[in-house]
Amino acid sequence: MDIIRGACHIAGLSLLLTIVNLVAAATGPAPPSPIETQTPADIADGERLFRVHCARCHGMLGDGGEGPSLKRPTLGHAPDDQALFDVIGEGIQGTGMPGTFGPNDDELWHIAGYVRSLGRLPAEAMPGDPEVGRVLYETKGGCAACHISRGEGQGVGPELSDVGSRRNLEYLRRSLTNPDADFPMLSSRMTGRTNAFLTVRLVSPEGEFEGLRVNEDEFSIQVRDLSGTIRSFDKHTLLNLERAFGHSLMPGYDTVLTPREVDDLSSYLMSLKGDRR
Numbered sequence: 001m002d003i004i005r006g007a008c009h010i011a012g013l014s015l016l017l018t019i020v021n022l023v024a025a026a027t028g029p030a031p032p033s034p035i036e037t038q039t040p041a042d043i044a045d046g047e048r049l050f051r052v053h054c055a056r057c058h059g060m061l062g063d064g065g066e067g068p069s070l071k072r073p074t075l076g077h078a079p080d081d082q083a084l085f086d087v088i089g090e091g092i093q094g095t096g097m098p099g100t101f102g103p104n105d106d107e108l109w110h111i112a113g114y115v116r117s118l119g120r121l122p123a124e125a126m127p128g129d130p131e132v133g134r135v136l137y138e139t140k141g142g143c144a145a146c147h148i149s150r151g152e153g154q155g156v157g158p159e160l161s162d163v164g165s166r167r168n169l170e171y172l173r174r175s176l177t178n179p180d181a182d183f184p185m186l187s188s189r190m191t192g193r194t195n196a197f198l199t200v201r202l203v204s205p206e207g208e209f210e211g212l213r214v215n216e217d218e219f220s221i222q223v224r225d226l227s228g229t230i231r232s233f234d235k236h237t238l239l240n241l242e243r244a245f246g247h248s249l250m251p252g253y254d255t256v257l258t259p260r261e262v263d264d265l266s267s268y269l270m271s272l273k274g275d276r277r
Contacts, residue, residue: 033080033081033082034081034109034113035081035109035112035113035116038109038110038113042109042110042113043110043113043114043117045107045110046107046109046110046111046112046113046114046115046117047114049103049107049110049111049114050062050111050114050115053100053102053103053111054067054088054100054111054115057096057097058070062115062118066096067096067097069166070115070118070119071118071119071166072118072119072162072165072166073119073120073162073165073166073274074119074162074165074274075087075115075119077092077097081112081116084112084115084116085108085109085112088100088108088111088112088115089105089108119165119166121165121166121167121168122168124168124169124270126169126266126267126270126271127169127263127266127267128260128261128262128263128264128265128266128267129264129267130264130267130268130270130271131268132261132264132268133261133264133265133266133267133268133269133271134268136257136261136264136265136268137149137265137268137269140256140257140261141253141256141257141265143160145226146226146249146250147159147160148160148161149161149272150272154227154228155228156212156224156226156228156249157197157249157250158197160269160272161272161274162272162273162274163269163272164269164270164271164272164273165272165273165274167269169266169270172266172269172270173262173263173266175250176252176253176254176257176262176265176266177252177253177254177262178252178254179248179250179251179252180246180247180248197212197248197249198212198213198243198244198245199211199212199213199243199244199247199248199249200212200213200221200223200241200242200243200244201240201241201242201244202221202223202233202238202240202241202242203238203239203240203241204233204237204238204239205237205239209223209225209231209233210225210249211223211224211225211226211231211249212224212249213243214230218235219234219235219236220232220233220234220235221233221235221241226249253265
């Protein structure tokens with residue numbers, strides 16, 4: 001009986017090892033993404049197809065329009081290449097993102113490869129000291145009063161936690177010295193014009209207010225001031241309402257910071273890649 005039990009035990013172990021090996025083989029390393037082997041010609045074809053099928057919403061350069069900017073290293077609905085392929089082909093249910101009809105699978109992968117290329121910034125040397133820039137960000141620049149970075153600050157202006165992965169040095173330096181030059185844009189049903197961070201100035205019986213429009217309909221408008229406070233106004237009671245298209249509430253820092261400090265602050269912003277502390 002002991003011999004039989006031993007033989008059964010060995011047979012059981014052998015069967016278990018066989019099953020483990022089969023499972024490991026079935027769940028082994030995923031095959032490489034087709035994007036990893038694409039050639040410059042494939043990417044160029046993806047750009048051509050993107051302009052035909054995607055540019056109407058995402059802009060000819062992929063920097064946004066009715067749809068969001070794709071010039072980001074991380075896309076919320078496409079954390080990996082397969083998910084990006086699926087989103088391009090099938091769309092996103094419950095949103096304005098439709099599926100793409102016409103291109104075959106190879107062409108969809110070309111589009112996906114081009115979209116991935118939009119989120120890759122070439123390596124650039126920092127012009128200043130990012131640690132000095134961090135101190136300027138928190139003190140002299142006062143940036144945390146309007147922006148969130150790594151979970152800290154006010155959310156009046158755009159999120160900056162990964163801005164170094166999304167914007168190059170030229171853009172960052174220009175945004176510090178001339179904020180109106182590259183204003184974030186998004187379509188607006190109310191006006192037929194575009195502006196995601198639309199500055200409004202209004203006069204109500206309670207006084208004058210300036211801030212960012214949060215929401216607006218036929219009867220009311222909600223505005224967030226620089227302290228982060230949201231105020232709601234009945235439009236029929238307003239004495240004046242001005243929508244300042246192309247104007248940023250952010251001041252130009254060329255008169256506040258020295259050229260060296262602009263370099264240091266730009267370098268700090270370049271260092272913000274979305275990683276956690």
